[in-house]
Amino acid sequence: MTEDYRPEERSPLEKLMGGRPFWVVVKLALVSLFVGFVMSVFGFNAVDLVNGAIDLVREAIRDGAGLFRQMGAYVLAGAAIVVPVWLLMRLSRRR
Numbered sequence: 001m002t003e004d005y006r007p008e009e010r011s012p013l014e015k016l017m018g019g020r021p022f023w024v025v026v027k028l029a030l031v032s033l034f035v036g037f038v039m040s041v042f043g044f045n046a047v048d049l050v051n052g053a054i055d056l057v058r059e060a061i062r063d064g065a066g067l068f069r070q071m072g073a074y075v076l077a078g079a080a081i082v083v084p085v086w087l088l089m090r091l092s093r094r095r
Contacts, residue, residue, distance in 0.1 A: 017024045039045065 013021060
């Protein structure tokens with residue numbers, strides 16, 4: 001008789017893509033067309049989105065570095081008081 005096609009016996013490419021490659025490509029093209037149209041209606045384009053994402057990452061890194069710089073300043077300011085007080089307490093306990 002005829003051999004039945006079973007989903008468990010899919011090729012590695014079909015498993016990777018989630019279906020038959022031709023139909024996956026067709027679906028992706030249609031969804032891309034729709035999303036591109038909606039983006040153009042709202043005035044977005046891919047270059048602006050990529051540049052926005054790059055700027056977001058760049059600002060997050062800059063703000064993170066600023067945070068660590070500010071924390072370092074707090075540690076140094078606190079150490080200017082804490083370390084001498086600790087040293088005086090340690091020296092006073094020895095006597």
